[in-house]
Amino acid sequence: MSVRITGIGIVSAIGLTVAENLSSLENSKSGIGKIQYLDQKGDYLVGEVKCSNRELISRLGVKSQPISRTSLLGLAAAREAWGENKHSSKLRTGIISATSVGGMDQTEHFYRDYLNQNNPDFHVLKCHDSGNTTERIAAELGISGYINTLSTACSSGANAIMLGARLIEQGKLDRVLVGGTDALTQFTLNGFRSLMIYDDQWCRPFDESRSGLNLGEGAAFLLLENEKSIDFSGNETLCCLSGWANAADAYHQTASSPDGKGATLAIQNAIEVSGLSALDISYINAHGTGTKNNDLSESVALLNIFGDNCPDFSSTKPFTGHTLAAAGAIEAVLSVLAIQNSIIFPNLNYSRAITETGLIPITEFQSNQPVTSVLSNSFGFGGNNSSLVFSVNNS
């Protein structure tokens, strides 16, 4: 399988554009720091997008309100990915976004006022539902017709990309903007605290001393096009999405299985769909959240698939924080950048391998690498596991 990627856009803790994100990655500059924007007590380390809602609204020229931060971040990334593309009645264009919080960034303020009987603003609830997050982005971009939102926790973004590819493969759409967006919220920050997997220090994926994640926020979108659409747009192909798969772990509501069953299935099937062999994978952008459970289970899955020949791998979450539904999309854009620029990103904050598996990630930024195929993993609550394979365009 092979679907062309012709546009990318990203907003994260390490930059408001693709260029800014690339520059931070090249300079090993993390975007994680103490809370600046979120209304939350405590010195938590978070990967915030360095821009207030007001600044985002004015940058993006959004007229109608209320609008959630999730929509604003998504719009910024979607607009960058859409670029100068033109609308055409001859092309079936769609948009699929992913979000886990939707408009919760607004709802939680409403709900506090509601509980305190402090004149709550019911109107912000119009942007609560996840579907609205995407409709707002679609409306701003002038897209109508196939507008859809997926919500499968931390694998959502990867699933949106996969669904877009399948719609193109089966000839249902000619081009589709796919991605994900999630704002940082008190809801999720307190949620991961309640699970006792929020690290008060910098997250340390794949390190023996890892003790949890740092949340981030952001959005990323990719434009997928078929031949007909490219004939119209004349867009250059950045690289291809060649493999995808989703599988259920069916082990536990939150924890991943010790044998990495769901993760192994997702990786194996995605590589199979791509028509490549495991040996063809040049780099793995791991899910690597920094929790004890995920990183061990993911490492076991990598050993299941790659044995002694595990390709270069790293988690980029120490740069961006864990952006939940946006993570799969943000890491997809980073995978495209790795192929485009022949680079591999470092796994920051690493010092010692996990005892049980001994896998050692890449710890320094690498340039001039022959990166032809990248595997990107995204695993979520409820045992929702997805893997994508990106490949250099050979046609």
Place this chain on the structure above:
Amino acid sequence: MLSIFTKSQMYITAASTISHQPTFKNAGFSKLIEPLKIDSELISPNFKEYIDAGLLRRMSKILRMSVTAAKDCLQQAEVDQPGAIIVGTGLGCLQDTEKFLNNFLTIEGLLPPTSFIQSTHNTIAGQISLSIGNHGYNMTHTQNTLSFEHALIDAGLLLGEGNDNIIVGAADEYIEILSTIGEHLHVKPEVNLTSGASFFIVSKEQSGKSIAKIKDIETVGLVQDIQESIENFLINNTLKESEIDLVLYSDFNDLKDSGQVSDVFKRFENSSELINYTNIIGIYPSNSAFALHYAVDRIRDNNKIKSVLIINGLNKINLGLILIESIEA
């Protein structure tokens, strides 16, 4: 415009609904059912027959309803493991979402994690997979009133990719604050806000278990011309209005007085039976999933009904269309 089933077919082999009406394990309910009463209550089957006590004790309303309806479908279709599990939900697990909001805004100390874990939209599909040990494709669509239609389209794609015996369904749950919100936003629905879960098994081959066929599905987000969209949908399926035996529609609340919608109905009213399914089942974002079950039940009961069209206009900016045919057709 997205017209999905040019190649693969989609046969319904099981259907199950838990709602405010006597829909559960009650084939032929469509004959008996009356418009929703103001004081109607959500039916409550013996969930313990379907769900392990260890899982059940944590489950909110939406999870209990969904897992039970999904398992009932598996029993009806005599399928052990479905090829995939696909769920649509407009607002997700509201009960747990509100509970966790309450918790973190009011509790000073440590927070209980259960309601956070179960607040994510994909808890429904995740709990179905967990309760039957299924490792297949597991997806959750949430596009407010079109969530179910999107789940069905995804199921169609999977059938086209060779997958089979897919659980597809939709669920939404009512919580009290929805009524308060409605009042403050000056939305006064004429029908109750309700909860409901409808699940189905769809397969690519016709079999003795097949009860109806889904011919086509389309979603039009940010719809511009409802009438034109419906016309094109029928043209794509080489059908005339007069060939549709039954039209199931939802409220076109805000559009009632606009000429657009009354024109839509004029085209059908001479030859088709018209039923507003929202008056039967109440309002929740994914209630078009009930409409599909209702259509299937009518088809099973009356061999004169060959074609049913569901027109989902519950939210005026979105249009969902599902075309169902009887097996003989």
Place this chain on the structure above:
Amino acid sequence: MDTLKEDLKKHIIEQLNLEDLQVSDIDDDALLFSTDGIGLDSIDALELIVLMEKYYGIQVTNPEEGKVAFLSINTMADYIAKRRT
């Protein structure tokens, strides 16, 4: 000690939604996290940590510590008694 154990069982049944269980159904030495015992899981373990703080003012900062302390009603009661003094 016996009242402590009784109270503990009541709190556990409530906090973990063990709808089908009565205080008398839980033996003092039944293994809480074994399927042969009460059949709790890791989410329940977190809920028990919340319970310890809420009702007994005891902070279990290390989930590993909880694993040992939460073996049975007996070990929990011992742990509470020890931490209180």
